[in-house]
Amino acid sequence: MKKWKHPHTITGDAVSGESYLRRPKINDLFWHFVEKGSDVLFTAPRRVGKTSIMKDIEANTPKDYWCIYKDVEGATNKDQFYQRIFEMLIERLSSLKKAKTLFRKWIKKYGIEKIGKDGLKIGRYPSDYYSEVVNLLEELAKQDIAIVLLIDEFVEVILNLKNAGKVEDAISLLHELREIRHKPELKKIIFVYAGSIGLHSVVKEIGRPTLINDIELLPIDKLSEPESKQLIRQLTAEATIQYSEELEDYLILKIEHLLPYFIQLMIQEIDLIAFKRGQGTADMEIINEAFNSVVKNTANFDDWIKRLRDYLGGNFQFVNQVLIHCAHKGKINIQEVYDLAVDAGKTDVYKDLLDELERDGYLIEDRGSYRFISPFIKSYWLHKNPVLK
Known part of the structure; x- marks a missing residue:
């Protein structure tokens, strides 16, 4: 049996060499x-x-x-x-x-x-x-x-x-x-x-x-699809788990918001699952399983909520309610945000806070409503807040 070769993934510190695009x-x-x-x-x-x-x-x-x-x-x-x-x-x-x-x-x-x-x-x-x-x-x-x-x-x-x-x-x-x-x-x-x-x-x-x-x-924006494919191939060069064009496309579709960090997390988790099974090829089922596993490991995303707590101060509870609503309902329109702002006494700053959530990579405006820009972050918010009050 050939020795298993893991991908060149780094998910903690800054990346360099084969791990960097x-x-x-x-x-x-x-x-x-x-x-x-x-x-x-x-x-x-x-x-x-x-x-x-x-x-x-x-x-x-x-x-x-x-x-x-x-x-x-x-x-x-x-x-x-x-x-x-x-x-x-x-x-x-x-x-x-x-x-x-x-x-x-x-x-x-x-x-x-x-x-x-x-x-x-x-x-x-x-x-x-x-x-x-x-x-x-x-x-x-x-x-x-x-x-x-x-x-x-x-x-x-x-x-x-x-x-x-x-x-x-x-x-x-x-x-x-x-x-x-x-x-x-x-x-x-x-x-x-x-x-x-x-x-x-x-x-x-x-x-x-x-x-x-x-x-x-x-x-600095997210990666384009060609850049994402280049990074996938760079990370998996000589690795045991290789990706066909069909699997690359499915992985990109699953990640959706193409940040290098998300790609690294998924490539690493797919490799780990396949390694434990002794399965030398990836498939859509493993990609789906890896997605769920990545989301359940909350340490991967705790920084997103910590940063909001750190710099929003007294505005955090209102913003968190917006995000919880968005996670459960799939989207939130501006009227719903305003209604939450009325309840929280934030009508003077609610739009500025929404703009911040867009700039910081939480939400994106889509045809008059706001939704999570990343399925990972949406799933994380659902995992941390399973009940919509």
Whole structure:
């Protein structure tokens, strides 16, 4: 019996290599924005692969640029945010030949003892990380080094500040970053932001939408059918379970909303079911069984409801009722949403909240009504809320 070969699926962390499908149009548009000096905000629904795209950009940077990626989600105050940017600059630029002279200066200034996989160890920590970051960027700019700072989960930092009652700190951080972006001497320093929640929504909530209106938006949509088929074939290259065109079409039909994450989940679950059975081929029955199994494993989708709780605050219960109704009835029209809003005292914000659910990849408007954009998310909401009150 041949050794079973599993697909190249990754369903947790950001993906790379055979598990990652590069989308040339997104990369081309990104570098077009960068080359004209624009700062960039990736806008996309949850689990579309923003982090994977950013890490791919970092790993495949044109020779005239230096890309640095950092996840800043854990920063709970302004100083921690700038500390992460400071460490990100020191750690990554230590290996840049053009910055060797600067790095020797930094070693002396900060008493740098160690840079490695465990992070940065320095003897003298700055008392003001914001000023230090600005100084570092200005020094790098003088060396004519074009740097792209890929700052992932930035939106969560603003949300953390807002939820902790530090709205003024959130506004101050947005002001400071805007000032940095507008410094003429830093025109070769490009800031790129991403997050699992819409930045515009969070900034609008704190009343400062103009602080990010200078940033170029780069939308990332679901995969097309040809891209989905390419990803399926890439993931299953040399795997035991192969897919005929008919099975590819059925799998795509079953997934419907073609996010890379959903495709990875299904390919992985189909392989697991077939492996346990010792069945070396897939069929429609296994695909159906895999769908049900994926939905029942609520850990696959708990993030969708957690994110709503995190950033909707007092609006969560109303939004959740809309989604529960939609899951049970298959759709909800605007009058039904308004009636729920009247009961919940949300008539002043209900339409904005609906728009958010569309932007964040929960619902889609379809001929005057709203329905779940993904059968996975619909089934998850039904599973978590089996009774419609």
